[in-house]
Amino acid sequence: MKRRQFIRGMATATATASLFSENPLSLTFRSALAAEGKTLVVVFQRGGCDGLNVVVPYTEPNYYRIRPTIAIPAPDAGNPNSALDLDGRFGLDPNMTGFHQLFQEGALAVMPTTHYDNASRSHFSSQHYIETGKPLSRTGQQPDDDGWLNRHMQTQVLPSSFRAVSMGRNEIAQSLVGAADAKTISNLGDFGLGIDENEQTMLLQRINQVYNQPTGELTNHQLLHRFGSGLVQDLNVIGQIREQEYIPDNGVVYPGNGLGNDLRQIAQLIKANVGLEIATVSIGGWDTHSNQANRLPPNLGRFSDAITAFYRDMGSMMSDVVVLTATEFGRTSYENGSQGTDHGYASSWFAMGGGIQGGIYGDWPGVEDDQLRNGRFLESTVDCHDIYGDILVNHMLNNNLDAVLPGHNYQSLGLFG
């Protein structure tokens, strides 16, 4: 038996048990059967990415007036620092050659004005809001606020023991926090105990017993139980995958940065058929209050290179995979006194794969002073919840938007045509 088949067999065995205990046809469960074999990867740009210098409105004179030192020049074949043209009106930062190519292939959906109503300009509140898909309560962050991706998982049953992964060392992405089981992995190679193998085997037997004891009602005790009870099984699955050397398809070489490593491992998990439905990744460094011209472009290059590498590695499998990129807000349309930008409003999000139609989405509000929100910020014309809705309905085959996006009046953006 091949290793890959063995893993699939294991996942299915687990799934059968959970299907019996949670019969999707039973009226007591509102869960439907999820779309098997579909994966969503969400990349979060933490820090608030300056959308106006990602998708550049180079035909707007005011763009150049309000950004005297940091604006990106209009496309110019003779200038390597000029924008890469998309449609005669917008261009990408010149470091985003991978995304430019994807756009020309009709694969990249560009949403330059994405945000949500009455947004917060706090990093932490706005990330929380975007990832939970619910407004922040007045009493502050509640530990039990679940994420929109977790609510999707709660409303659909999927026969998989490894359904969701949050890449990172500790904290699970807020979008995956909740009652449904999600793992965190920082590095497949390190997902082990690093002690003598016999000691490890015996220790894992003891741990498996101890963490599968019934636990009390205290919230943090349940938290520990939730992750601890599946730990030994997770180790077994990862152990199987780790033994195979991973060679990306189509000659792809991932950039050696954090996002590249994370996406390469997500590709490995998808191809190992562990039943991965949702993966979240973060990339930081976007809070460019000063010296933006030296900080933003290289980060955009890393961002575009890593995601493009993932897209090429997945090849034809991209028809079953959607990648969505998000950020908590855009930045002030005027540059500040430190050649940087401060916290703003709408920003550029991107999506690709899974039948998403390339193109530029959302009406353009303009950047003349009287077109800016409060005279300072790029206005929003795309609600991030509608992006979520399009992906949920068309890709994840989940029509239970009342549960996943409570209180939101969904209107399709038509991302899937």
Add this chain to the structure above:
Amino acid sequence: MFITSPTRQNVNGVGFLLGGSASDDNSIARIEVAISDPIKGVTQGEATLLSSGQWQFAVPDTAITLDQTIIITATAFDLALNSAQTSQSYTVVEDMEPPTISIVSHNDNDDVNETGFTVIGDAFDDTGVVTVSASLSDPLLGTTIEDQAVSVAEDGQWALIVTNGKVSGGQTVLLDLTATDSSDKTQNISIRLVVQTIVPQQQQLISRITFGMTPDLYINQPNANTFMTQQLAPASIDDSEVEAQISAMNIMELGDLRAMQLHYMLYSQRQLNEVMTWFWDNHFNTNYNVHRNVAYELAENQGFRIHALGNFRDLLEVSAKSPAMIYYLNNAENVVGRPNENYSREIMELHTLGVDGGYTADDIANLARIFTGWHEQDGSFFFNDAQHDFDNKTFLGVDINGVGLAEGEQALDILASHPSTARNICRKLITLFVSDIPVSGLQGQCEGQFLASGGNIASVVQVILSSNEFVSLEHQGNKIKTPVEMVLAAIRSVNATPNYPDINDTLADLGYSLFTFPVPTGLAETGPEWISSNALLQRINFANRFALEGQDGASVDLQSLLMAMGYSSADAIVGVLADLTLNGRLTDLERDIATQLLNENIAEGESFNIQSNEASEKLQRLLGTMLSYPAFQYQ
């Protein structure tokens, strides 16, 4: 070839059990025993071979005579009929006395915890105690332990671990112990124990206001109120030993600074002050990597230490005038005509008022102008009036005259005494000391104290630590240790020897690097941020690499520690380690797994010997396993 028991010179005239061990590179075929008695002559027999080279032989009363000295010779033969021999002499005595049994860990009517406790004592006899058995009766639950055998170590020590669920809170339970000697003479002892529904405040205090239980704290058992009062007045505590060690450190690089902070956390007698120092350093988070100047971070850290339990206004000023903060949140670039709002936004959102604290975008903009010119020069705060915006401003409804430096001071006064600040700081302190989830009643008392005392932190913390909420059942052990709390608790629990660079690597793996966290919120204090599959695996990884291999941050000699503390029997060791590492919380399964680790490969009738060669390895394995239990992650 050895005779291993009895270990005492005197043996019982009614007969006794002889035990020994034998090993051979081939295989032992049989063991012959000869008893030579001056009156009865020589009696011979064949011993019973047990597993793992152990053997036993029951010496009958017919072979021995009272008051005589007998010589026992045991001969082992292997399959090739090679033989090895050993002899031992004993004095045969009449078993006149019943055994003695005493309880050393508790007195009559002592308090014990509903969640579990360990009773330890001694049992002796002139001819050797055969067994100790225990029964426990609870007025509500009935007999929850019935004639349970309790193992007795060679030196007479026994221990009974009573796990959660065996006693009910508020009741007085009766523990009855019987020692039986080799001629079935018995001795009884009983003790009444009063079961506390709540963990004594002492235990909760140690787990929340220190960086973890230590053997010293465990032995000294400080009175809870005295301990709290002392810890709230750090100047009253002599910490000269640690201060001297710190002054001998040459703090040049980031690693030195981290070692200093860890050294304070591990060893300062002013533990609450260190808990609060780190709380403020994290509350007013800065990132060394932004400015790469150790002196900036060090000065700020020492400032927080001085005022840790002092006045909030002083702490706010330490942060606002710290070069580390001036560079981290861009006040260095905040100048007249080109204001930078980064610091003015975060000081309100994070350091004082809180995100819902009632400030507007105009307040952010105006506060940024107030802080123009708050710069650094020669390593210290410098008010650069040439770069200051001297216009008059309005901030939080107050008209502020454009007079220069005093504008910023006035803004700090307004922020430090604002009711929203009281709310935000109290919310964070309650999260630190009591619960991840807001505690509304306590929140109000705490805010009231903050405002009434003008931001006196010791008095606010005292309100929290003295509250009913602090010790209520739902808040006991329902915090998750942050990575630094987890690593330091492991080291403190067994007096391990730290290796600071390795601790820093471990903390980096766990996502908790000191002084380099990039996000202004500071590192999280709540459980869900620190527990996930990967995080749990890393924690278990640390526990076992530390315990088994002395790697990842510290090494420990558990065998010497336990012997010095006077613990030798398997159950006593598991019990004391549970108190040191798990706040005494142990389920039946966890206790059984733990004692089994010590009793592995020990023959029937024998008990764990802490002085044996394999004891050290077993103890390391036991520590790694117990530090992997869920309860070690709780605080």
